[in-house]
Amino acid sequence: MKTAVIDLGTNTFHLIIAEQHANELHVIYKTNQPVKLGEDITANNLIIPAAFKRGITCLQEFRAELDKHEVDIIKATATSGVRSAKNGLDFVEAAKKHANIEIDIIDGxxxxxxxxxxxxxxxxxxxxxxxxxxxxxxxxxxxxxxxxxxxxxxxxxxxxxxxxxxxxxxxxxxxxxxxxxxxxxxxxxxxxxxxxxxxxxxxxxxxxxxxxxxxxxxxxxxxxxxxxxxxxxxxxxxxxxxxxxxxxxxxxxxxxxxxxxxxxxxxxxxxxxxxxxxxxxxxxxxxxxxxxxxxxxxxxx
CATH class of the missing domain: 3.30.420.150 (Exopolyphosphatase. Domain 2)
Structure with a gap:
């Protein structure tokens, strides 16, 4: 069975894919991109349009890797950058629509x-x-x-x-x-x-x-x-x-x-x-x- 984790940080998005054998997890693929989703976020508490676009493009690229590896279970978590932004839920909806990735906004x-x-x-x-x-x-x-x-x-x-x-x-x-x-x-x-x-x-x-x-x-x-x-x-x-x-x-x-x-x-x-x-x-x-x-x-x- 293959599982994947996507960590949507304020600076960097991470993707890690692992394969489970018995009770052991073995990482088979990992990558990250410096999306800078939180660029200028303190100004108006918003994900600015350029950062929004970078984030969705990155998730589309992650989706291609997930499909290539035929991953069974995916968990994507978003932290402070999405959690605190006024348009954070818009980003979650866009990720589902354009990358078919469901994001769980987790609290601190x-x-x-x-x-x-x-x-x-x-x-x-x-x-x-x-x-x-x-x-x-x-x-x-x-x-x-x-x-x-x-x-x-x-x-x-x-x-x-x-x-x-x-x-x-x-x-x-x-x-x-x-x-x-x-x-x-x-x-x-x-x-x-x-x-x-x-x-x-x-x-x-x-x-x-x-x-x-x-x-x-x-x-x-x-x-x-x-x-x-x-x-x-x-x-x-x-x-x-x-x-x-x-x-x-x-x-x-x-x-x-x-x-x-x-x-x-x-x-x-x-x-x-x-x-x-x-x-x-x-x-x-x-x-x-x-x-x-x-x-x-x-x-x-």
Whole structure:
């Protein structure tokens, strides 16, 4: 039996196809496209026409792959970009009409649950951990250990959303950085309360920006072939400082930094630094398994 998951993120659409043998899932195809569905979404809370068209075109291409692989079960999930847009339901209807793909708009709690299941599957969770999944529209935080999901919450502080609202200088100046940290202070009050009690020892970054951090620090590792990896805290700290101080053009010429993340990696670095400092976390890990792998796990029969 073949199952497929489509993850419609605010920045990137992902397609993953797996084949199930007995109780094991084997990924046989995966791809992604930098659709940038959330382009300028903070202006009027709308998916703008160009982004709308890019999204539907991408889903039509995904449909061709699904048909080619003769997939039996398909689950497409949409997160913050579609969830928060005034015309999000219009996009869902267009996807059904033009690509024959039914989209399930999931809420922040469901999103965090799927992320937890994906990260747990990777084997990254060892002891008291804080999972952080930095998306384009939202960022999810999950407190957990190997056996238990203790607490989870989704916040509208994704990298694209922060960038559109606060990234006004090049390189980003201290005033813009302070505006971001002040905003995080206000938004993350509940996270601060629960973390002060739970005291997580490890920050686990779920895919996305953390794959970029790991890839830039260790160019020889093949991100596509690993499920988890350690990230050196001193090496990360130095990299984050370099990324934040650099101009757009300087980052664009850095090896391992894809065009989609050239600016958003600054937001991800500031957010990651904030979490590490606020909760005095000394250990960072990457999980390449994220929401889409959690959704895939849920489809096992």
């Amino acid at each position: 709690d469901e999103e965090a649950q799927y992320i937890y299941e994906g990260v747990k599957w990777s084997g990254a969770i060892k002891g008291k951990s804080l999972i952080m999944d930095i998306g384009g529209g939202s960022t999810e935080f999950i407190l957990c250990d190997e056996e238990t999901l203790v607490w989870k919450k989704s916040y509208n502080i994704g990298a694209a959303r922060l960038m559109q609202r606060f990234f006004k200088s090049d390189p980003i100046n201290t005033s813009d950085q302070k505006s971001i940290t002040d905003h995080l202070d206000e938004e993350l009050k509940a996270l601060k309360v629960i973390c002060s009690a739970y005291k997580p020892k490890t920050l686990i970054g779920s895919a996305g920006a953390f794959e970029t951090f790991a890839g830039m620090l260790s160019p020889k590792i093949d991100i596509a072939k690993i499920s988890t990896a350690n990230i050196s805290l001193p090496a990360y700290t130095e990299l984050a400082s370099t990324l934040i101080k650099a101009t757009h053009d300087e980052r664009a010429n850095m090896k391992g930094l894809i065009p989609l993340r050239v600016d958003m990696i600054v937001m991800a670095s500031i957010l990651t630094n904030y979490i590490l400092d606020e909760f005095d976390i000394k250990k960072i890990k990457l999980s390449t398994y994220d929401l889409k792998m959690g959704v895939l796990q849920s489809l096992k029969v």
